[in-house]
Amino acid sequence: MDDRKLTTLLAAVEHGSLSKAAASLGLTQAGVTQMMNSLEEELGCALLIRTYNGIKLTAAGEELLPFIRDAAASLNHLKEEANNYVMGQLKTIRIGIYPSITKSWLPQVLKDYKKEYPTTSIEITVGGEEIPRYLDENIIDIAIAEENQKGNYCWNTICEDKYYAIVPQNHDLSKKDIVEIDELMKYPFIMSQINELKEKLKPYTSTNIVETIQIHSIDDDALISLVEQGLGVSILPGLSLKDISENVCVRPLQPELKRKLGIMMPRSVREQVQTFVDFVHHLDISKY
Numbered sequence: 001m002d003d004r005k006l007t008t009l010l011a012a013v014e015h016g017s018l019s020k021a022a023a024s025l026g027l028t029q030a031g032v033t034q035m036m037n038s039l040e041e042e043l044g045c046a047l048l049i050r051t052y053n054g055i056k057l058t059a060a061g062e063e064l065l066p067f068i069r070d071a072a073a074s075l076n077h078l079k080e081e082a083n084n085y086v087m088g089q090l091k092t093i094r095i096g097i098y099p100s101i102t103k104s105w106l107p108q109v110l111k112d113y114k115k116e117y118p119t120t121s122i123e124i125t126v127g128g129e130e131i132p133r134y135l136d137e138n139i140i141d142i143a144i145a146e147e148n149q150k151g152n153y154c155w156n157t158i159c160e161d162k163y164y165a166i167v168p169q170n171h172d173l174s175k176k177d178i179v180e181i182d183e184l185m186k187y188p189f190i191m192s193q194i195n196e197l198k199e200k201l202k203p204y205t206s207t208n209i210v211e212t213i214q215i216h217s218i219d220d221d222a223l224i225s226l227v228e229q230g231l232g233v234s235i236l237p238g239l240s241l242k243d244i245s246e247n248v249c250v251r252p253l254q255p256e257l258k259r260k261l262g263i264m265m266p267r268s269v270r271e272q273v274q275t276f277v278d279f280v281h282h283l284d285i286s287k288y
Helices: 003-015 019-025 029-043 059-087 106-116 131-135 197-204 220-228 269-280
Strands: 048-051 054-059 092-097 123-124 144-146 155-167 189-190 211-214 234-237 250-254 260-267
Touching: 003 019, 003 029, 003 054, 003 059, 019 029, 019 054, 054 059, 092 106, 092 131, 092 269, 106 123, 106 269, 131 144, 131 260, 144 269, 155 220, 189 220, 189 234, 220 234, 220 250, 260 269
Parallel strands: 092 123, 092 144, 189 211
Antiparallel strands: 048 054, 144 260, 155 234, 155 250, 155 260
């Protein structure tokens, strides 16, 4: 299947018009119309309804659109990889990752990996909830993230990471050795952008979370600073607590909460990427 037809269809859907799609792609409207007719004939069904006001998808078009997006992305990926191979370019492993991992064990892991594979280039993209989208759009090769983000991607568990209560130094709860989750929720709560924690808290809380501040940042240090200033309490995973300020207190939670971290990746990856995944998978992360 000609990837130009798929790209042109997606442009037409985005712009809502064949003429606008043609202009954006530097094509003639007649050429775009011909490609759409050819694509519909190839698939055996009508995809677009043409009107004076533009175009819209048919019922078949709506149902097939996700598959068309996947096919276009896969063909584009194939072209990129073939070009890299032909040009003999240095292969780069592109990793999407949480900030808490970049400040904990990842640097040492990469140092050890580079000792064995010194010619491999590593590119790191730090993110949060958008990490699965980076995989979808081929911005990264693999992601090291929480299991609930894996979707339909392959999954390799690396480690478990406990959550802890974070309270100001002089807070009432700082006097406790262990903090009950239900009790913590009675205080103004600061929630980070990576908010899958809400789902983890639901079974344990008898009251609604009182979010006085929602910080749209993947930087846990910024959240800790807000707690330090007495603006609320929070819960953070252990990997985020390296070199934490002495002006906040870290306490174990009751009941205990954990997140499972691992590698998300497509079913088919380059040999170099698979080598890195296998390297990390066989490590004892607790030693890092």
